[in-house]
Structure formats: structure tokens, C-alpha cells
Amino acid sequence: MDLIAKNLSYKPTDQFHLNDVSFNFKNGNLYTILGRTLSGKTTLLKTIAGLLTPDSGEIDFDGKDFLRTPVWERNVAMVYQQFINYPHLNVFENVAFPLKQRKMETNVINEKVIDALKSVGLSGYENRKIQELSGGQQQRVSLARSLVKNAKILLLDEPLVNLDYKLREQLREEFKNLFSKGLADETILIYSTTDPRETMELNGEVIVLDEGKVLQVGPAKEIFENPNSLKVAEISNDPPMNIINAEILESEVSFEGISINAPKHFNNINNKSFKIGLRSSDIILNEKGYEFEVELAEISGSETLLHLKKGNTKLIMSIEEVMNFKIHDKVKINFKIEKAYAFNSNGDLASSPFRSKNG
Template sequence: MNLVAENLSYKPEDQFHLNEVSFDFKKGNIYTILGRTLSGKTTLLKTIAGLLTPDSGSMKFEDRDFLKVPVWERNIAMVYQQFINYPHLNVYENVAFPLKQRKIDSNEINDVVLKALKSVGLEGYDNRKIQELSGGQQQRVSLARSLVKNAKILLLDEPLVNLDYKLREQLREEFKNIFSQGLSEESIVIFSTTDPREAMELNGEVIAIDEGKVLQVGPAKEIFENPRTLKVAEISNDPPMNILNANIDSNKIKFEGIEVDIPKHLSNLKDINFNLGIRASDIELSDSGFEFEVELAEISGSETLLHLKRGDVKIITSIEEVMNFNINDKVKINFNTKKVYAFNESGILASSPFGGSYV
């Protein structure tokens, strides 16, 4: 049976941490809870684990009322943001610890531990001390220890957030393979993150959440291509999608003295005001473009993020190389209108480049 919840709410001190959250998680699948800090992700995972009791709602798993199942009976493994390992034990002993607690035969333990270490890229690290490992390797030990439990539900609470940029990028690419190799078809993986790239990389079902409320559920590709609301568009993009108040008049999109041709997918929005959405990656530097002023330039990995302004309009564009800019520099940019989104005045998607609409 699936892990199913209906209308879970948790409201300590008159502030919703969960607001009527419902879901249907199927065995053998990966789910990503995507939301900003304090959106309710950790609260939801702790509720599933049994560490928090909701004020209302229901949750069932394998024909049982899961809210009445004690923590120690839930067969759940959890990986936290911090690297939780036993410093007095070596790598092998850390991973074997939960199996020894169950008094499993030593030969079986050895096979399971070595398989888990191989799946997380730590083959040959058996006798290393925890203190000898990098942060990423320590997190892999935590993950391997969770995998050997063969838990029916694996919860990962922003497991990459404390790693450096390069290591996060590397592990993000590896996680999906780790899950597919290290878990049975009877397991459910629930991964929480603030990073849209992680959600896209895992390529499972995404649950976009904000202020304790589920905003949209769907495949990662669908959330990215057709965000239901302005809030989902912000959550599912890094940096957040640029949102501009615009008007279509005489087949032109107009805002802050800028006029660009209307793309075909917005041709039904003539003579109305709407919120124009465009990703930072769909704005490019161009000598023939519109002039903006640099407010801030920041290097993010191999990209340069430019914070620009023109009158009351402020936008962010990303350049796929490291470049130097000074505050108040003048730059010219063009907008890829084939990639723009339109949201109505209520913030609901009216038209996307991929044919999506919720109005």
C-alpha cells in the first residue's frame, strides 16, 4: 500500500508549519519536497518519521494508521543536514552499526556493508577513521548506514546543504543512481531541498511547498516548464524567475519604456495587464539590446549573476562564464521572448512556452 496522507495540519503557536497537506507516495519512487527555508519541509519529514504529531489529518501506510505507529516500528531511515556518524568507529563499523544492533549474522553484515559502501562510492574506505574523511565522504557514510537498514521509507532532509558547491554538484548527479541501486522496489525515497537543481536532477515527483501548504505536485519537468503560480515559479528556479508587470498593446509587450515583439504563445493576451516571467538564463547581453545598470555582480560556480535595474524594473541575468563588472556599469541586454511566461493578476499561469495554462 502507498504512504497516503490527507489534510495534515500542524500549527504550534498560531503559525502553520503544515497546512492541510495531502500526498500519495508510491513504493519504488523518489519524491522531492521543494521549498524555501521554513516552508515546512523538515516538519513534514518529522511527521512521517513520527517525531512530530500533527494537530489534524490522517496518514496510512500498509493498511495501518501510521500516526498511531510508534517511531521504533515505522521502519524508517533518515539522513539529516549534519553528518551524524560515530567518531569512535571506523567507516565499516559506522555502516554496520544498525545491523549489529539487530544481531544479524556477521557474514551477512559484511556482504551488506560492502555493497552499500560500493553504491555510495566508498569502496576500499572500510578501515578509514571518520575524522580522515571529507565532508562529502562523511555524508556518504551516513547515507550508506541508512541504506543497509533496508527501510521501507528513506527520508533525506537537505542532505547536501552543508557541502561546498563542487561537491554538491557531484553528489547531486550521483544520488539518483545511488537510490536506484541501493534500494528495493518496496522503498519510498523522500528528499527535501531548497535547490531546484537537485529536484530536477533526481527527476522524480516534485511537491512544491510554501508556508506549510502544497502549491503544486507533478513530475519535475512539468513543475519546471509549467509552474502553476508565481510562487511556484520563484521556488522552482535558482535564481528566482524574474517577474515584471507588463502590458500587451499593438502586438508589443511593453514595460518600463521597453517594447519587444509578442511571441506566438502570448498572442491571446492582447490589451491586458499581466505578470511577465522570464528566467535569468533567458536574458542575454547584447550590444543591440536595452540599457540597464549593474547593481551587483556575483560569481556562482562557473556563472556570473548580474543584478540589473532600469527605472523601477529590477532583474537578474545569468552568464555562463566568469566576468567582472563594477557597480553602476551600463550593460545592454535582450530578452528571449520565446521563453517568457504570462501570469494573470492573481498570479496564476495564463500561458507558458510549453503550452501550459491554469486559467
């Protein structure tokens, strides 16, 4: 039972929310929609759920015209960013609510609710009031209420975005375990996020969306290793991939007076101005390296992010330890140039450390 969309477009204002979007979601698989805020992720999920009607396009599910199928007949469940629970009901009653609406037998409801709460790690919380739960527990109640419906399509719209960092990490791991235990065998799972790390950890098929348009589709590993454009390279990395205006000439990469031996996968690129892509983790401190000035230093968990500048070039480097730097400090850095990407003047991938292309 595939969920197939063709040429979906939705433009309620002067900007596209969806711009000629097509996809094929297969039964039993996990898909991640990766995109920045306002990229169209929520619009796409609401269109699948029937909460929005596109201006044009088609959606087919199991041979049915989904756009002509009423919401209550679509067998879709959706988990939102916000914790949408019924405050006057306890945990058990919240999860049981959609089953009671279907007038199922009491023993069937009990069995399904207990199983759903167990799957999200909330066994023993049946009689708790919603107000007594943490944010993460409330989100898991929302997830259990969606799972208990046995929906054929489960939509999760940035379900961790409103949680603190530690809780996000914990729930992300729980989601990954939950999805890998076979709960998706008869379900299409579609998970939207702005977080590239979340995308890679969930390790499903990825749809990169930007300004309502699909930029790239593929396995998480392929998106990470071979972003097909500058835009995808920026969206699929956190911090965004560093982009450097450079010249590749006579086996050297040159920018800001710096000349570095070009990596072997740049062999087919010569006498051209290119943009070089380097991840923040591929820039390292090195006393024999090149001097840059610190513009900003951030501590993120156990990691230090340095915003650096030299001439017109600005970079972000990540250091896997907490270090103290001040604004205007001078630091010397070097580059893992063998891990560099090259993008041509159109912003398309010309060469990758994982797969070379002619520019």
C-alpha cells in the same frame, strides 16, 4: 505499498509548519520536496518518521495507521543535513550499528555492510575512523547506514546542503546514479532540498512546498516548464525567475518604455496588466538592445550573474562565462520573449511557452 497522507496540519506557534498537506507516495519511486528554508520540508519528513505528531490529519502506509505506529515499527530511515555518525566507531561499525541492534548474525551483517559501502563508493574504507573522512565521505557513511536497514521509506533531509559547491555537485551525481540503479525498487525515496537544480537533476516527482502548503505536484519537467503560479516560478528557478510588471496590448509587451512583439502563445491575452516571467538565462547581452544599469555583479563558478535595474524594474541575468562589470555600469540587453511566461493578477499561470492557458 503506498504512503498516503490526508490533510496534515501542524501549527506549534502562530504560523503553520504544515497546512492541510496531502500526498500519495508510491512504492519504488523517488520524490523531491522542493521549498525554501522554513517551508515545512523537515517538519513533513519528521512527521513521516514519527519524530513529530501533527495536530490533525492522517498517514496510512500499507494499510496501517502510521500516526499510531511507534517509531521503531515504522521501518523508516532518515539522513539529516548534519553528518550524524558515531565518532568512537570506525566506518564499518557505524554502518553495522543498526544491524547489531537487531541482533543479526555476524555473517549477514558483514555482507550487508560491505554491499552498502560499495553502493555509496566507500569500499576499502571499512577501518577508517570517522575523523579521517571528508565531509562528503561522512555523509555517505550516514547514507550507507540508512540503506543497510532496508527501510521501506528512506528520507533524505537536504543531505548536501552543508557541503561545498564542488562536493555537492559530485555527490549529487553519485546520488542520481545510486537511485537509478534500482536501490529504490522496494523503497519510497523522499528527498528534500531548497535547490531547484538538484530537483531537476534527480528528476523524480516533485512536491513544491511553501509556508507549510503544497503549491504544485508533478514530474520535475512539468514543474519547470509550467509552474502554476508566480510563487512556484520563483521557488523552482535558481536564480528565481524574473517577474516584470507589464502590459500586453495589441500584440506588444510593454514595460519601462520598452515595447516588444508579444510571443504567439500570448495571443489570448490582451488589454490587461500582467506579470511577465523570464528566466535569467533568457536575458542576453545585445548592443542593439535596451539600456539597464548594473546594481551588482556576482561570479558563481564559471557563470556571471548581473543584477540590473531600469526604472522600477529589477532583473537578474546569467552569462555563461566570467565577465567583469562594475556597479553603475550601463549594459544593453535583450529578451528571449518567446520563452516568456504570463501570470494574471491572482498570480496564476496565464500562458506558458510550453502550454498556453486563457488568462
